[in-house]
Each structure stands twice: as C-alpha cells, then as structure tokens.
Amino acid sequence: MDNTTEKKKIMLSGIKPTGDLTLGSYLGAIKNWAERAEQFDCYYFMADLHALTTRNDPALLRRRTLEQLAQYVACGLDPQKNTLFIQSHVPAHAELGWILNCYTMFGELSRMTQFKDKSAKNADNINGGLFTYPSLMAADILLYQPDFVPVGDDQKQHVELTRDIANRFNNLYGETFRMPEPFIPKVGARVMDLLNPHSKMSKSDEVGNGRVCLMDAPEDIMRKFKRAVTDSDSERCVRYAPEEKPGVANLMSIYAAVTGKSFAEIEAEFEGQGYGVFKPTVGEAVVETLRPIREEATRIMKDKAYLENLCREGAERASYIANKTLRKVYKKVGLVAR
Ligand code: TYM
Secondary structure (H helix, E strand, C coil): CCCCCCEEEEEEEEEEECCCCCCCHHHHHHHHHHHHCEEEEEEEEEHHHCCCCCCCHHHHHHHHHHHHHHHHHHCCCCCCCCCEEEEECCCCCHHHHHHCCCCCHHHHHHHHHHHHHHHHHHHCCCHHHHHHHHHHHHHHHHHCCCCEECHHHHHHHHHHHHHHHHHHHHHCCCCCCCEEECCCCCCCCCCCCCCCCCCECCCCCCCCCCCEEEECHHHHHHHHHHHCCCCCCCCCCCCCCCCHHHHHHHHHHHHHHHCCCCHHHHHHHCCCCCCCHHHHHHHHHHHHHHHHHHHHHHHCCCCCCHHHHHHHHHHHHHHHHHHHHHHHHHHHHCCCCC
C-alpha cells in the first residue's frame, strides 16, 4: 500500500486493550472497519497508552494487546489493505498528545461524560491521564489527517472535542489538521449488556453473563442469550420499541447487525412466537458469526513470528504518516527542528 500516492479518503480508529473484545466492539466498531478497506485508506490501532489510565496487570495488558491485533486480523482486517499498529510503537502519539494538552481547556475536559463515568467507577485512581485522555485521543486522530473516525456512540463526544481542538489550532497557526467526522454505524452503535439493557456492553467491566466476548465458546454464548433480559410487559412479542422494551430492542439490534435483516423483517419473522424462540435464534446467529473469528484468532496467536512482523510493519507505515504531521506541528508552535 502506498500512502503517498493514495487519493482515497482516510479512516482511523482504535480500541483500548483493557478487556477481551466483545460483541459490542465487533458490531460497534471492527465489523464496520473491515467492510471499508477497499474504499478508504485505513489506520487501526491498539490504544495501549490509553489503557494505562486504569490499572492493569502488565503481563495481561501485553497479552491482550497482541490478542487484539490477532482478533483485528481474524475479524477481516487484512494487514495488506489496512495499517494495523500498536499505539505505543509510534511515539508521535505521545508527543502530539502533550502538545494538544496545551490547546485543550480544563473546562472542556471536565465536561467529558467518559471522564465523569470513569472517575465515579475508579474513585481511588482519578489520575491526570484519565482527565487528559481526550487530548491524546485527539492526537491519535489528527496525526493521520483522517476524513472519518468510525466509533460507537459513546466516543462521539471525544471526536467532537477533537474537532474543537483542531479548529482552535488551525485558527491560531493556519490550516494544519484536517477536520475529522465521527462515523457512527446505523445498527450496532450501542450494543447493550444482555442482563442490563440500560448499560453498554463493556469489555472493561467484570466478567459476567451480560457480555459476549469474541473468544467465548458457543455454549457460553448460547447460555448468555438464553438468559438475556427481555421485558416484563404483558404483550411478550418481538417489537422494536427501545423506550418500552430496551432488552428486546437490544437483541433485535444485535440480530439485525449480524444478519443484515431490518427491524420490520425481524418482527415478521417472530410474529406470534414468544421470547423463548427469539432468544436462542439470536444466540445461534451470533455463534455462527463469531465461530470463524475465534478459530482464526486462535491460529494467529500461535504464530509469534507473524505477529511480530505485523507489529513492525504496521508501526513503520503509521510512523511515516504520523511523523510528517508532527514535524509540521513542531514547526508551527515554535520548536527548534531536530
Ligand atoms: P473503547 O476501547 O472503549 O471502544 C472501542 C470502540 O468500540 C466501540 N464500542 C461499542 N460500540 C457499540 N456498542 C458497545 N457496547 C461498544 N463498546 C465499545 C466504541 O465506541 C469504540 O469505537 N477512546 C477509545 C479508543 C481510542 C480511539 C482513539 C478511538 C483511543 N484513541 C482514536 C478512535 C480514535 C475507547 O476507549 O474506545
């Protein structure tokens, strides 16, 4: 792939290796990325520097970072067509992150929903990194001058702040950063926990029956779907009504995302049938979607030489682009050239 002559629009996104990838990570993010490799010039990374904002077991973080890379490839991200890399292997992220911290306001950072949520959950570790997380995320994005940033609903606020930071910088120093657009999938943008449909399915929460991981065994997936919370309404029919029936709406969204069916088609398919038929059918569709991913990721994880090579090549390609932007920024803000 030759990044210098490509005229394709650019896409970039990342995932923190803070937990095993879930069905939410797949439907909200990776699946949409994999479908766009031909159309866009794509950069996807493991956001390991962001993972440090919460406490991790170091060996586990290292393993998860590599597993995530294997899972990206297993989900259909061809490393020849997409630049896949580990964030910490491209030092320009941390370098631009510092600079952008100086162009991000305390008030802006204080308003971030994720900061408020995470501080409430980790009251004993509200560190500076957690607070300035969005400036590093802005650096991740702006280094690659992307047109689109495909993310789930929960990250939209961070991409909007990135735009504000880019705008502020461009106004001060002249056109430096391209203005990125968040790119939110129509279905799967917010996959909810199967036991608590008011809370998103999170890879960082405690292991539970409410979240489905990409590497889960088929019998575990089936058990989780059979136990999924539906709704206590008396009609007990499959109808898309997110306010009244959030559990059913979540299962319908998952089913729609994995089968490509519309909500109207799903309602027709289960007409006259109770949740007892609906839930295992959704479970089976998910099992069949995840089966080839699990098998391929397991195979890749055993091939250490292949993984090392992927990391090296990805970091080289990413650094080439990232360093170009960083040099431009250094010059604009008045740092002496190296
Ligand atoms: P993270 O690691 O929390 O999540 C990765 C991506 O998956 C999406 N996602 C979901 N989508 C639908 N339903 C869910 N239940 C669900 N859970 C997660 C997220 O919206 C996200 O798109 N800050 C980012 C990582 C990051 C990043 C970036 C992303 C760092 N730098 C630059 C884009 C560009 C994060 O914590 O995502």
